[in-house]
Amino acid sequence: MEKVLIFGHKNPDTDSICSAIAYAALKRELGMNAEAVRLGEVNGETQYALDYFRMDAPRLVKRVTDETKTVILVDHNERQQSVDDIAEAKILEVIDHHRIANFETADPLYYRAEPVGCTATILKKLFKEHNIPIKKEIAGLLVSAIISDSLLFKSPTCTEEDVQAARELAEIAGIDLESYGMAMLKAGANVGGKSAEELISLDAKEFHMGGYHVEIAQVNTVDPNEVLAKKAELEKAIESVIKRKGLDLFLFVITDILNSDSIGIALGKEQKAAGEAFAAEVENNTLFMKGVVSRKKQVVPVLTNAFEKRKKS
């Protein structure tokens, strides 16, 4: 039987690595010659989970069709997020929790997408549907993926199903959700060695809102003070970006993943809009963003709304 390679998206996160490992294990139990592989480097958070449960990282691949024609995708479906030679492969299955786009097959396939917070939550169901017990280390990797994607259940993308699955998996894995989860997230939120320029550009996106030009960058940390200690350097770096791009507002969101709040550093001539958007006072260029962890769901829509209003008044 031809080998089937199972992998998540490029720039893999914990869900992409752990779901590939877990689904390959399930498929082997069901008799498939399946192997998990990865499309990029393992990040610090994922490495923590692998080390804790004494599992090896999947093999790194750049192409797949030199060794097999048949693949299974987890945690993604869009072609540009997948392996470079995906167009030449036969996609046997997809297990995912994202929108569907840039995806097409020639033949019928098994496609299982659910609007939950994590692929691992769907995989837990699949083990149950096939009556295959989940081994301790696999349960550990699956719960790690849910903790990662949901920021320990604090992200607005997290559903009741994710929480319930994580509880059951933590029981099998023999971990305390809170203490293990915090340690794992902390391992991935190491901002210590990064310069101010790196911090404000690692995950930055530009937006046009009601005629205003806005950039929003985000960094996750378990200790906002570690980032704020570089406030003067960060402001200098931000001012430089504002000048270069002619921005009306730059909002740097420092997300405290343990308390599920964020602190924003807002600069630019429309600084006040940030305060209005989050009903917070802007003091020394900073504002407190209570309960905010998701740029996509909690920052972009609120700021867009504030700028649309400014435009009218």
Place this chain on the structure above:
Amino acid sequence: MEKVLIFGHKNPDTDSICSAIAYAALKRELGMNAEAVRLGEVNGETQYALDYFRMDAPRLVKRVTDETKTVILVDHNERQQSVDDIAEAKILEVIDHHRIANFETADPLYYRAEPVGCTATILKKLFKEHNIPIKKEIAGLLVSAIISDSLLFKSPTCTEEDVQAARELAEIAGIDLESYGMAMLKAGANVGGKSAEELISLDAKEFHMGGYHVEIAQVNTVDPNEVLAKKAELEKAIESVIKRKGLDLFLFVITDILNSDSIGIALGKEQKAAGEAFAAEVENNTLFMKGVVSRKKQVVPVLTNAFEKRKKS
């Protein structure tokens, strides 16, 4: 709660109509304001199933977004097979057994595709996964869909899962699979009122095979003799098409859905290729095609192979 419309593809077959009705029933049990609708006329086979289980056909719609924004697709996903205003609707779910193509969403969704012979087979599983008992008339419609898509389990697209699901559903519906299935297929295979020209064009497709130009038409019947009684007229109609299109071969496949065999009428200067392809003697322009019911899986590949060989020799 906004209404959710559930529908199958245009030119609906029994699976598209019955799966829409069944899934709407399941969704209502789960608390959704769901209504099944249809995108085209009900065919004779489907009407037989609806009448037998005393169910009404879903309401006919041309557009959906005038009454709701939210839809669920069954038995299809490709945009051109769906409702005209699908691009303006929000697709909440898809339950299907076809390849995925020309499909894209802005948001995550529930997408359940499995490589089985019929959407109804997947729906039966969904009832079970939600612990909702299947009512007699719904079981009747679901088993009708499986009988239709699988030609009473004779199509090569039929899987063991389809057979097992149909058996369990037949039990709930209180029908004998063989006698009910034959009666239903017969109701849909009424070729009596159709002219020779209609018969050879109702479901005809052109192909290019190894440099030869071929047309293959197919008609399903419970009595091939009823069709063969018009052999002279059919041959005249076929000759006319061959001349008009410059075909090398026209193969008219008369499929006996009860015995799961076909009789072919082959005309054109490459008539012999048809005999070679099916290892059958062509006598009086006809050949027996043992066990052949699927054009896609059993006729096109075999003929293509025969023509590729002719080209070489």
